[in-house]
Amino acid sequence: MNAGRRFRPAPLALSRIARFWREIWKCWRLTLDWTVQLYIVLPGLFVGANLYRDVWLNPPAWLDYANVQAVFAVLGMFMLRARVRTFAYEGDGLFLRRSGRWTKNMLHIGFGYTLLVRMLTAAAVLALLAPVLDLKFGWNLAIAFRAGLAAAFFGYAWTMARDGLERRLSGWRRPVALWGARIAFIFAWTAGMTAAVAHPVGLASAVFLLFIVSLLLALLRLRAKGTFAHELTVEGEAYSACIRFLFYDSGGLPKLPRRRKPLLSFSRLRLPGPRDTDRRAAELWLKAKLRDADNLQALLLFAVLGCAAVALSPVGLGLAAWPLIGLVALLWFRGQWQRWAAERFVAMLTWASGSLERAETIGVRAMFMPLFLLWGTALGCKIGLSFGGLYWIAVWIVPLIGWPAGWRGASWIIDGLRNRERKRREEDGKRREEEARHREA
Structure with missing residues (x-):
């Protein structure tokens, strides 16, 4: 031609x-x-x-x-x-x-x-x-x-x-x-x-x-x-x-530029409470994670697997599995926060003393509590299906009991892990100082 x-x-x-x-x-x-x-x-x-x-x-x-x-x-x-x-x-x-x-x-x-x-x-x-x-x-x-x-x-x-x-x-x-x-x-x-x-x-x-x-x-x-x-x-x-099948999960297929609006927009997301720096930082983390498709898939997987674990198990085992699954989710959310806080655009900002630590507790709890209550609702439905009658009130009672337990438990676990990491850093700093004194001597 x-x-x-x-x-x-x-x-x-x-x-x-x-x-x-x-x-x-x-x-x-x-x-x-x-x-x-x-x-x-x-x-x-x-x-x-x-x-x-x-x-x-x-x-x-x-x-x-x-x-x-x-x-x-x-x-x-x-x-x-x-x-x-x-x-x-x-x-x-x-x-x-x-x-x-x-x-x-x-x-x-x-x-x-x-x-x-x-x-x-x-x-x-x-x-x-x-x-x-x-x-x-x-x-x-x-x-x-x-x-x-x-x-x-x-x-x-x-x-x-x-x-x-x-x-x-x-x-x-x-x-x-x-x-x-x-x-x-x-x-x-x-x-x-x-x-x-x-x-x-x-x-x-x-x-x-x-x-x-x-x-x-x-x-x-x-x-x-x-x-x-x-x-x-x-x-x-x-x-x-x-x-796509050839380059699945290999990084060989470049991502196409989006010429349309995002599926979900969280620009108006606001956490209840005073509009201070702590809540603004927590809102930034929540928006970043909720806009990521991979994180949304992980959240959906957590929700489905958690509901299946508490609903398909016997009632006693479901009561034990509920806080254990919550602990796993809480640790995962905290890992997501630490990776986000270590990124350049976050580390380059000037934060008040302890602001990021307080924001971590606020943001992780805001992400964790809806899942925890969803699993509690599934457990209440399991109790109602197992015993029937008045036991269907567990659909309301279990989440009501789980709310303060999950709220306080999340704060205690996050504070405990943070204190443990702080002590480890202090011990590492003291050990490095002692090693430096020995080398100088």
Whole structure:
């Protein structure tokens, strides 16, 4: 392809598509060397092909429990993973995006690529489900073709709807709207296709209706303006999604810049009490930890594991496990505080004497007490389920007793650990002084 033809909308978009998949293949080729192919990939393909063949020749017992709703639900869930691809580059903002002809033609190719990928995905899923479709429901090739075409248009309509929601919403409203739309789409798809597949005219009508809806949503997307930044974000996330498994937890995958508002904002977080330096420092620590996704996952893990430990154990063991789990969480929170206090932007500030120590107690208790009360509530529910009747009052009594116990216990433990560290530092300082005197002598 010469330079004159390459720098036209269609050849340029096609070259970007080819380059994208070349880069994905190069990343995967680093992992899929001959040893992985020989000992993992080829045996896996052989075993999978044999299992697929056995389902055809010897239908398993679980086929009797399969229903057409499950087939369309599985097919729909695969379609809901799609996004609109435009293969936009950051350099396009210099001059390409100023030309409506370039933008329109490249969007047409991106939309066509999105629909083609939906068709291939639907065909692959139907091919894997072919034994169920043939042996259980008696589908022929014509029914499977129409169902696959309907699934492709359904996935294409979802990409347009998802793109519109992501462009218009931000913060916590975006995931709420997306998950609500997913649930609505999958229920409408499953119910509508289950009713339509029983009649050839109904299935053809469903395909035509989905085609019209997809076309209308695509026309609305073409008329949208100010989408360049969103398209860049989508392209970066599409590339990272294809290779994230290779670089998982290795640091090899760079973090993408966020072009949207954070999911949760804690800018207005205030702790009760006087607005002094101690509480302001504790609020800084709380905001830093609550904005970190890894810390939020750890908090969720603590909450789930703690509730399971006190609720799934016998009542006596749950009473003993409650403070022990609280102690583990308290030690973890204190470690998080010490790492935060040692960071440069905190250490460089001038703090009043003892201010950080008091702020540590305030901040750690503010993080610890909601978890501790949640575990107490789970323990109260366990007591109510075990004994019934008036024992359900434990749902209220146990947290009420746990509040002062956890509040005082957290302060005592933090102060005790801090005093122990202070004594250790003093002993180390005295020992170093004695060693220095011995060397001088």
